[in-house]
Amino acid sequence: MSSPAEVAERRAAVRHLAKTGASNRAIADQLGIGKDTVARDMSQVDDPRAPMAQRLARAVAQADAAVAQASAAVQAVSEARPAYTLADDETARRWCGALRAAADELAAQADAFADYYPCATG
Known part of the structure; x- marks a missing residue:
C-alpha cells in the first residue's frame, strides 16, 4: 500500500504528464502503474468547478492523512530512540537539526x- 505522500507524488506526476498531452496508457507505461490508476488519479484533481462540499471533504481527507502520517513518524522516531543511538558527530547534528526543524513546524x-x-x- 502506498503512503499518502507517495500517492500525492504519483498524482502530481500523472497531472504533469497529462498536461504534456500524454495518453492515459502512455502515462501508465511511463510510471509503471495501471491505466485505471491513471484515470482514478486524474479524477482526484481538485476541480474548481466541483461542489464546495466535495472540495472541503477532499481537503479534510488530505489533512487527516497528513496528521496520521506525522503521528506515525513521531511514533517511529520514539521507538528508534535516536538520542540513545551511537552515531558519529555529523549524523547526530543532522538528526538533531531535522528533529528540531520538524518539531518547530509541527508546533x-x-x-x-x-x-x-x-x-x-x-
Whole structure:
C-alpha cells in the first residue's frame, strides 16, 4: 500500500504528464502503474468547478492523512530512540537539526490549529 505522500507524488506526476498531452496508457507505461490508476488519479484533481462540499471533504481527507502520517513518524522516531543511538558527530547534528526543524513546524501547525479551533484544544 502506498503512503499518502507517495500517492500525492504519483498524482502530481500523472497531472504533469497529462498536461504534456500524454495518453492515459502512455502515462501508465511511463510510471509503471495501471491505466485505471491513471484515470482514478486524474479524477482526484481538485476541480474548481466541483461542489464546495466535495472540495472541503477532499481537503479534510488530505489533512487527516497528513496528521496520521506525522503521528506515525513521531511514533517511529520514539521507538528508534535516536538520542540513545551511537552515531558519529555529523549524523547526530543532522538528526538533531531535522528533529528540531520538524518539531518547530509541527508546533507552528498546532498553534495555528489552536488559534482557529480554540474550543477543540481547550
